[in-house]
Amino acid sequence: MSGTRASSNDRPPGTGGIKRGRLQQEAAATGSRVTVVLGAQWGDEGKGKVVDLLATDADIISRCQGGNNAGHTVVVDGREYDFHLLPSGIINTKALSFIGNGVVVHLPGLFEEAEKNEKKGGCPSLRAHPGPALGIGTTRKGIGPAYSSKAARTGLRICDLLSDFDEFSTRFKNLAHQHQSMFPTLEVDVEGQLKRLKGFAERIRPMVRDGVYFMYEALHGTPKKILVEGANAALLDIDFGTYPFVTSSNCTVGGVCTGLGIPPQNIGEVYGVVKAYTTRVGIGAFPTEQINEIGDLLQSRGHEWGVTTGRKRRCGWLDLMILRYAHMVNGFTALALTKLDILDALDEVKVGVSYKLNGKRIPYFPANQEILQKVEVEYETLPGWKADTTGARKWEDLPPQAQNYIRFVENHVGVAVKWVGVGKSRDSMIQLF
Ligand code: GDP
Ligand code: IMO
Ligand code: MG
Secondary structure (H helix, E strand, O other): OOOOOOOHHHOOOOOOOOOHHHHHHHHHOOOOOEEEEEEOOOOOOOHHHHHHHHHOOOOEEEEOOEOOOOOEEEEEOOEEEEEOOOOHHHHHOOOEEEEOOOEEOOHHHHHHHHHHOOOOOOEEEOOOEOOOOOOOOOOOOOHHHHHHHHHOOOOOOHHHHOOOHHHHHHHHHHHHHHHHHHOOOOOOOHHHHHHHHHHHHHHHOOOOEOHHHHHHHHHHOOOOOEEEEOOOOHHHOOOOOOOOOOOOOOOOOHHHHHHHOOOHHHEEEEEEEEEOOEEEOOOOOOOOEOOOHHHHHHHHHOOOEOOOOOOEOEEEOEEHHHHHHHHHHHOOOEEEEEOHHHHHHOOEEEEEEEEEEOOEEEOOOOOOHHHHHHOEEEEEEEEOOOOOOOOOOOHHHOOHHHHHHHHHHHHHHOOOEEEEEOOOEOOOEEEOO
């Protein structure tokens, strides 16, 4: 048998030369912890704004899942920026932006966004899939087809694009054929796309990283502060969301590990972003939805239009069943409660606290969509504050009824609220501790 012993060059970084007696000690030293920002409802909670706030302190800001179906808005000095693939934090820092293997990267979109943002691009992982520009699926970004071919193992990755282009072209043609047979009306200009991809390959070559080694070095080398920006949200998660009306990736905390290649013990703070009411884009059950003047008021005051699709967002009261469920899956260490100011005009504010099915209270968030459609929501009604909170900059500036609302949410979810959003801009975020 030929010698199979690993030479020191074959060992993963950080393990070279350690004596067996020190292995346990080394294993205990797990490196830095990443800070994670995740959506706790059906998306558009204000993740971009929270990431922008935390980004001043970060060395690396990364995306771990989703694609350009995400739409994150940041408002700084009156100027509005929207991000779909690049992490939102990049406008205000010198941090490096990294796009993990769990993301489907639409390359033209990536470059377009980089151009719009003073050429601050993002380094994609070799293992990420360059998503097709198919214009199909619910957000018309080809997210479903891209993740489907990844799971079917017929997909192509950035590392394939950067190796033998003839081989890549053959596989790309097969993939396009596969997509065309799934979506017969789809027209794909295969030769044109290949030509463009060849151009993109040369542009991204110097930016691409082997994500596993990159993250390992970031966690274990010279200390780096790493911020992870979740896309989509808990209830859009392919496993834990309101299936089948979900996206195609894990938008909960597990997606951070699989989408970046980092171990769970390197997850530090997990901030859940919660809108002070609930919105949803597209179809699917929505127990606290208000198809009435309350829903219209939330929609118009909250400017609830999709950043990516331009669709009107459906609106309703805050739902604590959802938040408790999202917390069970994600283990939030604190919450950011955004858009409190949108509730300023209300005489009273309702909060969904429990569900009933056929007249009986159910102690769980139903997995089955037909059941979720049928639940009856039990509400608590809290007094409104009928005052403008947009100028509030500290806890004491908030009306007592607004403080009461925040404490009510904290107590029912069992997680402290660390930030309260009272406006679009970066400075209209009250930090509570
Ligand atoms: P994301 O997808 O979670 O990043 O959220 P989006 O950017 O899609 O949607 C959130 C919208 O609410 C954006 O237009 C933000 O500018 C806006 N926003 C965020 N926080 C607040 C807030 O506290 N108050 C108000 N009025 N708007 C906010
Ligand atoms: P951010 O990151 C709101 C919704 C879509 C659609 C369904 C599936 O901005 O919070 P897909 O693109 O996967 O085919 O979409 O999920 N959806 C979102 N809604 N915010 C998002 O992301 C969303 N990402 C996906 O509207 O109904
Ligand atoms: Mg959004």
